[in-house]
Amino acid sequence: MSNSQPDNQPEVLRFGQALNRALGDAMRADDKVFLMGEDIALAGGPFGVTRKLLDEFGENRVRDYPIAEASMVNLAVGAALGGYKPVVEIMFMDFCTLAMDALVNQAAKAHFMFGEQGPVPLVLRTPHGGGLNAGPQHSQCLEAWFAHIPGLIVVCPSNAADAYGLLRAAINDPNPVVFVENKRLYSAKSDFPADPQPIEIGKARTARAGNDLTIVTYGNTVHLAEQVAKERAEQEIDIEIIDLRSLQPWDESAVLTSLSKTHRLIVLHEATEAFGIGAEIAARMADIGFDELDAPIIRLGAPFMPVPYSVALEAEFGPNADQLNAAIDRLLL
Amino acid sequence: MPASKRSAPTRLLLDLYRTMLRIRRVEERLSALFADGTIPGFIHLSIGQESVPAAITHHLTNSDTVAITHRGHGQALAKGINLDAFLAEMMGRASGICQGRGGSMHIADSSVGMLGANGIVAGGIPIAVGSALAHQLDGEGNIAVPYFGDGAIAEGVFHESLNIASLWNLPCLFVCENNGWGEFSKTDDQFAGNLKKLAATYNMDYQFIDALDVVKLSNLAGRMVKAVRKTSRPAILECKVTRHHGHYEGDPQKYRPEEELNQLGDQDPVSAAYDKLINGGVTAGELTELDQQIQAEIDASVAQAIAADHPQFEQATAGVYA
Numbered sequence: 001m002s003n004s005q006p007d008n009q010p011e012v013l014r015f016g017q018a019l020n021r022a023l024g025d026a027m028r029a030d031d032k033v034f035l036m037g038e039d040i041a042l043a044g045g046p047f048g049v050t051r052k053l054l055d056e057f058g059e060n061r062v063r064d065y066p067i068a069e070a071s072m073v074n075l076a077v078g079a080a081l082g083g084y085k086p087v088v089e090i091m092f093m094d095f096c097t098l099a100m101d102a103l104v105n106q107a108a109k110a111h112f113m114f115g116e117q118g119p120v121p122l123v124l125r126t127p128h129g130g131g132l133n134a135g136p137q138h139s140q141c142l143e144a145w146f147a148h149i150p151g152l153i154v155v156c157p158s159n160a161a162d163a164y165g166l167l168r169a170a171i172n173d174p175n176p177v178v179f180v181e182n183k184r185l186y187s188a189k190s191d192f193p194a195d196p197q198p199i200e201i202g203k204a205r206t207a208r209a210g211n212d213l214t215i216v217t218y219g220n221t222v223h224l225a226e227q228v229a230k231e232r233a234e235q236e237i238d239i240e241i242i243d244l245r246s247l248q249p250w251d252e253s254a255v256l257t258s259l260s261k262t263h264r265l266i267v268l269h270e271a272t273e274a275f276g277i278g279a280e281i282a283a284r285m286a287d288i289g290f291d292e293l294d295a296p297i298i299r300l301g302a303p304f305m306p307v308p309y310s311v312a313l314e315a316e317f318g319p320n321a322d323q324l325n326a327a328i329d330r331l332l333l
Numbered sequence: 334m335p336a337s338k339r340s341a342p343t344r345l346l347l348d349l350y351r352t353m354l355r356i357r358r359v360e361e362r363l364s365a366l367f368a369d370g371t372i373p374g375f376i377h378l379s380i381g382q383e384s385v386p387a388a389i390t391h392h393l394t395n396s397d398t399v400a401i402t403h404r405g406h407g408q409a410l411a412k413g414i415n416l417d418a419f420l421a422e423m424m425g426r427a428s429g430i431c432q433g434r435g436g437s438m439h440i441a442d443s444s445v446g447m448l449g450a451n452g453i454v455a456g457g458i459p460i461a462v463g464s465a466l467a468h469q470l471d472g473e474g475n476i477a478v479p480y481f482g483d484g485a486i487a488e489g490v491f492h493e494s495l496n497i498a499s500l501w502n503l504p505c506l507f508v509c510e511n512n513g514w515g516e517f518s519k520t521d522d523q524f525a526g527n528l529k530k531l532a533a534t535y536n537m538d539y540q541f542i543d544a545l546d547v548v549k550l551s552n553l554a555g556r557m558v559k560a561v562r563k564t565s566r567p568a569i570l571e572c573k574v575t576r577h578h579g580h581y582e583g584d585p586q587k588y589r590p591e592e593e594l595n596q597l598g599d600q601d602p603v604s605a606a607y608d609k610l611i612n613g614g615v616t617a618g619e620l621t622e623l624d625q626q627i628q629a630e631i632d633a634s635v636a637q638a639i640a641a642d643h644p645q646f647e648q649a650t651a652g653v654y655a
Contacts, residue, residue, distance in 0.1 A: 034470075060470065066500070071459040071493035078463020078477075081448055082398070084470065101490075105453050106460060111655050114441040114449055115422075115431035119655035150653045174655035 013192035015185040018160035019049045019125075021196075022167035023087065027057050030085060033171055034061040036072055037089030037125075046091055047127060047186045069095050073102035073124060077110065077176075080122045085171060092138045093128040093180065096145075107176035108151030119174035123167070127183040128156075129220060129270055130307045133314055139307035141219075141271035146178045147248040147280070154248040155201060156180040158222035159190040162245055165199030172198060180247075182220040182270070204251035206258070210240035213331055214258040216281055217268040218244040221319065225268055228324045237332060247277055255281060256289050263294040264331045268319060273301030298327045342548065343613045349547045350606040350620075352387035355627050356407040357603050359416070362631050363406065363423060363437075367582045371639065372423050376437040377404040381577035384544045384602035385510050386411035388551035389478060389570075392558040398446040398464040399478045400457030403438045404510075404576075405450040408480050413445040416634045426641035433644040434652070455481060455488035458507070462494045465503040469565065476504040476561050484515030486524045492531075498567040499535040505567040506557055510544075512576035517588050528571045538568035545573075545602050548609075575600035 013021070027033045034057075035041075035050060041064040044051035054062040065072045069090055076086035090096050096103070103124065110120050130139035147154045153175050157163040163181070170177040207222055208229050215225045222243045229239035240258050244250050259265050265285055267278035278299035285297055300319045308314055339347070360380050366372045379386075382404070390411040393399070401408035409419065414430060422429030422440055429435075430442055441449035448464055451457040461479035468475040485491050486509070498505045515523050532539030540557060544550050550572065557568050577597050579586045586594065598604070611617060 066493075066496060068493040068496065070490045071462070071497055074456075074459030074490060074494075075463035075466055075497065078400075078448070078460040078465075079467045079470075080463075081443070081460070082464050082467025082471075084467050101453055101456060102459070106451075106456060109439075110449065112649075112653050113431060113435040113439045114443075115429065115434055116652050116655070117431075117441055117443045121655075153654075 010191040011194065012189045013160040015160050015163050015181070015188050015190070016047055016049050018164040018192060019167055019181065020051060020053070022164045023050065023053060024056065026168055026171045027053070027061060032083060033085045033087060034063065035087050035089070036063045036065045036076065038065055038067055038091050040064060040089050045089065047183065049125070049186070050089070069098035070102060073099035074106060076122045076124075077102055077106045077120055080120045081110065081118055085121045087123040087125060087171060090124060090126040093126040093142050094137045094140045096126060096142060103146065103152065103176070103178070104149050108149045111175070112151060120176050121174045123170045123177045123179050125179045125181060127181045127186075129182040129184055130314055130317065131184045133309055133311055135309040136306035141269070141302070143178070143180050143247055144271060144276045147277060151176065152248060153177040153201060153246070154180065155246045156182070156219045157245060158185070158207070158219055158243050159188075160192050161190065161196065162199060162205065164192070164196045166201065166245060169198040169201050173201060177201075180219065184220050199245070202246045202249040202251060204254040205243045205245055206254075207241040207243040208239065210238040210262065212238045212262055213264040213266065213328060214240045214242060214255070214262045215266045215268055216242045216244060216255050218247060219270065221268050221270050224319070224321065224324060228321050228328070232325070232328060237328065239328070250281065252284060255285060259285055259289045260292045263292055265293070265297045266300060266324070266327050266331065267297065268300045268324065270319065271301055272304060273299050274304050276301050295331045298331065300324060300327050339614070343610070343615065345551065346548050346606060346610055346613065347615065349384070349387045349391060349551055350603070350610060351623060352390075352411055353383040353547065353603050353606060354624060356383040356386070356410050358624070358627050358631055359410060360406055362635060364578070364582055366423070366635070373425060374436050375581045376423070377581050378578045379404045379407040379576075381597065381601060382510050382512060382544070382574040383407050384547040384550055385508065385572045385574060386480070388547055388554045389508055389558075391551050392555045393446070393478065394475070395445050396473070396475045397478065398448050398461065398468070398475070399480060400448045400461035400464070401450045401480050402457065402482055402485075403450060403452055403454070404482060405440070405480065406437070409440050409442065409447055409450065412442070412447045414440065414442040414447055416630065417637055418442070420634045420638040421641050424638045424641070425643070426638055427644040428641045432648070432652070434649060455485035455491045457481070458485065459490045459494045462498050462503060462505055465498065465505040466501065468504055469502070474562055476506060476558065478506050478508055480508050480510065482515070483509060483511040483513065483520040484523070486528065495531065495535040495537070495567070499537050502565045503567055504561050504565045506561045507567065507569045509569065509571045510574050511571055512574045514576055514580070514589070516580045528569055532569045537566060539571070540568070541571045541573070543573045545600060545605055547602050547606050577601070
């Protein structure tokens, strides 16, 4: 039994609480930061991320927006051009379709197409992912769309500490950032540092060191990878896990370094496998990492179908431990 | 009559005429430069619509912001965009206002409050409303003006923009240049309602004016700008204008009735202002001199733009992120 005092224990925080703390700290640090979203002020957000911020910062800085995503994100672009740092929340990532012009044609292009006259420092927070039986229009992982657009930054944390550090970095960043939050993580608890700092965008984290095989992943599937890696360690299969954290830009050198050590690569994500983040990473590693590969690169993501509603159907939708184990077996056995 | 003894209305008209004529002459030159291949891509001219930006910007400062349309050369020039940088951008040069990356549909000049032209119809409207939100938070009495054409009225974000501007009391003057044509189709075939009723629905002031008379337009715009500044209530100003050229340069306009095309000369705010100035005692010689000054300025700007360097690819690739 440890005799250490509670004061010396690392604080444990829920993912959603870490985001809330990051928003509050960012707003205290810079009075140009303000929030807009549907039901974020009075109601505190559908997942509680903006809870109590209205009380501290008032309705000028924590704004309930009508259900009108297209104008909301465009207003954020205009306010950002006017020197503010808006953080907007899109209630479910599926609803980003309604704000695509604002993100793709306006926010992403303004800095480039206006000849670098002014940055667009906006952050769009949005939850992705299934597992809540929320059905085809409330469960999608659409991050690859945004990673495909020059001018946008895309991040997706897997734990409370990274959620805080990446959100602070995203708000500080002069570029538009799509900040993706896996909705199954909101209530997940993890260690939180005593003096949390912004985390550099574009840097991956080694979630687990290993020598036999690399799993590159991000968001909630980091935990799937960790669970499977722990089980396979009992069979003396030593898996390295790279948590990308940032998807655009992604940490190519960290992935290549790991591949150069393990020579086997699985790219795992909850998003649709076809034409996804994994396709980009696999193609890039097949090019610059070709000499390091002892086996084919395996992608593991969702099947090419909408996210189904039924508990029975969504349970099989994956990716799951069985599929990941099968991929590991294919590479090692 | 000596210039010093002119009446205030004549001085105002002369001032507005100068702005309109400069836009007209620049766009005529753009038309020629496009026809001979000096300007690539496609451009949309506002010839016939010059009175609107001339009148509106007469009442704006550099701290007020405007978002302009794809038919926005006049809106940009009236707001004060540098002519050298404007023309260099049209020709895709490194010294262009956007370093040759945007072209006609994406000109912007943040130094004079020009938020940017937009290749997406209605795209600039909600961005200007966001700028109005920034003005409201700044609390310095500045306003935002989204310009848009009648073709933008059926777009969803326009309606969302009216709603939020009214809901949040944003200092925003929505200025519609209604030329009766949404690209190649009649406005009446595209929009079931009208702006007056829409303004009433969203609880904001609405005024309509024929933009042929630039002085009347300026007086009305002045009152509306002042009211938006003072009350921070949004308003809509609908200006009836006539598009003299096609949707884009080179558009044969076969969809447009011949009768309408034959009457364009009667619907010209620049020549209407010219006639008024002559009637007000300004000499033809003086107006010719003004024209020559403008042409000389354009000649010099075109020459520097043609001589300017082309942009470097490496510099463009380095400019994707801030």
